[in-house]
Amino acid sequence: MTKAELIEEVSRVVEMTRKDSEVIVEAIFDSIVRSLRGGDKIEIRGFGSFRTRQRQPRVGRNPKTGTRVEVPSKRIPYFKPSKELKDLVNTSAGEPGAAPPSPGVEPPATQ
Numbered sequence: 001m002t003k004a005e006l007i008e009e010v011s012r013v014v015e016m017t018r019k020d021s022e023v024i025v026e027a028i029f030d031s032i033v034r035s036l037r038g039g040d041k042i043e044i045r046g047f048g049s050f051r052t053r054q055r056q057p058r059v060g061r062n063p064k065t066g067t068r069v070e071v072p073s074k075r076i077p078y079f080k081p082s083k084e085l086k087d088l089v090n091t092s093a094g095e096p097g098a099a100p101p102s103p104g105v106e107p108p109a110t111q
Contacts, residue, residue, distance in 0.1 A: 036077055048081040 001009075003025065011021035032050055035042050041051040052075040060071045081089075 044082075046082055046084045048079055048085055050077060050079050052076065053078045 007018060007022045007025050010016070010025060011018045014021070016024075032042055036050060036052050039052065041049060043049040055074050055076055057073045058071050060069045061067065062069050
């Protein structure tokens, strides 16, 4: 799914204009980026968490010339899915013809 498709889906589900939906999606993404820049961890229950990890400096190689290149340390964004998200993805993918559950609706318990 692309960002444009996500905006269309939000627009359709909440019955808003595409422009209003775009503002909402952009605000969510901007909030996540701003929090990660500030070093905060974002946790969305039932979905997952976003945080940053520190990469150590290293020596790399330019693939074209083969020369050594110093790569500085940097922070990278990292997403860890929740157990619920993993279960939902595996349940709908594991059962042929199964429709994904509606948002906020728990899948039936299996025995």
